[in-house]
Amino acid sequence: MLDLEPHWMPFTDNRRFRRSPRMLVSASGVHYRDSAGRSILDGASGLWCVNAGHSHPLIVEAVTEQLRTLDYAPCFEFGHPGAFEFAADLVGVMPRAFDRVIFANSGSEAVDTALKLSLAYHRARGEGGRTRLIGRERGYHGVGFGGTSVGGIGRNRAAFGTLLPGVDHLRHTYDPSAAFTRGQPEAGAELARDLQRLIDLHGAETIAAVIVEPVAGSTGVLVPPVGYLQLLREITERHGILLVFDEVITGYGRLGGMTASEVFGVTPDLIVLAKGLTNGTVPMGAVVVSAHVDEALSTGVAPGVELFHGYTCSGHPLAAAAGLATLRVFEEEGLCERAAALAHLLEEAVHELAREPFVRDVRNIGLAAAVELEPGAGAPGVRGFEVLKRCFEQGVLVRVTGDTIALAPALVYTEAHVEELVGAVRTAVRGIH
Numbered sequence: 001m002l003d004l005e006p007h008w009m010p011f012t013d014n015r016r017f018r019r020s021p022r023m024l025v026s027a028s029g030v031h032y033r034d035s036a037g038r039s040i041l042d043g044a045s046g047l048w049c050v051n052a053g054h055s056h057p058l059i060v061e062a063v064t065e066q067l068r069t070l071d072y073a074p075c076f077e078f079g080h081p082g083a084f085e086f087a088a089d090l091v092g093v094m095p096r097a098f099d100r101v102i103f104a105n106s107g108s109e110a111v112d113t114a115l116k117l118s119l120a121y122h123r124a125r126g127e128g129g130r131t132r133l134i135g136r137e138r139g140y141h142g143v144g145f146g147g148t149s150v151g152g153i154g155r156n157r158a159a160f161g162t163l164l165p166g167v168d169h170l171r172h173t174y175d176p177s178a179a180f181t182r183g184q185p186e187a188g189a190e191l192a193r194d195l196q197r198l199i200d201l202h203g204a205e206t207i208a209a210v211i212v213e214p215v216a217g218s219t220g221v222l223v224p225p226v227g228y229l230q231l232l233r234e235i236t237e238r239h240g241i242l243l244v245f246d247e248v249i250t251g252y253g254r255l256g257g258m259t260a261s262e263v264f265g266v267t268p269d270l271i272v273l274a275k276g277l278t279n280g281t282v283p284m285g286a287v288v289v290s291a292h293v294d295e296a297l298s299t300g301v302a303p304g305v306e307l308f309h310g311y312t313c314s315g316h317p318l319a320a321a322a323g324l325a326t327l328r329v330f331e332e333e334g335l336c337e338r339a340a341a342l343a344h345l346l347e348e349a350v351h352e353l354a355r356e357p358f359v360r361d362v363r364n365i366g367l368a369a370a371v372e373l374e375p376g377a378g379a380p381g382v383r384g385f386e387v388l389k390r391c392f393e394q395g396v397l398v399r400v401t402g403d404t405i406a407l408a409p410a411l412v413y414t415e416a417h418v419e420e421l422v423g424a425v426r427t428a429v430r431g432i433h
């Protein structure tokens, strides 16, 4: 019998889990197999990361081969070719303004790296007074102290004291009166003017960076109003504030392009990536740096170490191999195009759920969708978890936060998979009280 006690699972009700564990033992394509031998349709791309499908042969082969050849190489003052090759290929698929990559080992680390880079950038340019960081309510930027501080989820912050000083937040962009909007809501761009209010309050000369998820993923696929990101860009640019897009979820095809930046036509100064970067196979995060930030921080500084920052496993050989292979799969299989083609189908299917009991909103963009349920009286999260359980009983895995069910199909889904996924949610929702 497997001992479930010693492992403390993240973001999990561990005691509830131990009473009725859901154990996944293998995976291939868009399916898992659970410990009872059942096939489970992956409706969440793992945790928004296995965008190209599980155990892709090309990625498996690349990582295996790398492990046989070079398992590890120190990354301070030594290199290995894989990290350089991957950085070059990655820059090649990013918007044109970007020319360098800093690797980390998770989204959280990459976020904290981006925040530190922002501070260092201003200091290098003689504006060391710019230390304030601005996040947004309902934003999720991982669990480091930086990411938790700029994050806007009360429960994620509550236990951890005062967090970083000098942080402020924009209001979130969710508007319940726009419920059941397909894609981007028309109204709400002016919420970006919150930034102007914070500039008026604190002074632009104190603000280093604004970090947002172009589409807030973890708090339930909150799609930005038309023009919102453009306005944020305008205001940041006008005041010399760096704009950081946390694309840990929106990157790698989720919205039908390599980045949300490309899809929305808004170019930030830094892009944070993780998850899909290695198709979830080997932990990795990255900050993609625009040329002007790079110029200030690396080519334009005095000789010597440019940035006193990095991790033992930055650009790890296995992660780099997985990253390179993932990019090859994206290109050879046209995964962004496939996602874009499938998005309409997901939209149609998921909005059919609007008529089901307790559904108070359905949101979607690209291959991301959320079905938000009316919370039970005095029991928030209970209906959501009940849907997760009922879907799993039907052989479908969905992601739930509170009473919102998030759907994140792999980019290699077929029409039948979309129908199966949405059908399972429908049956589950019909069964709850």
Ligand SMILES: Cc1ncc(COP(=O)(O)O)c(C=O)c1O
Residues within 6 Å of the ligand: 106, 107, 108, 109, 111, 140, 141, 142, 143, 213, 217, 218, 246, 247, 248, 249, 274, 275
């Ligand atoms: C937008 C965003 N940023 C950062 C993170 C943190 O990534 P990780 O869990 O790899 O640390 C996540 C994870 O869900 C995320 O969605």
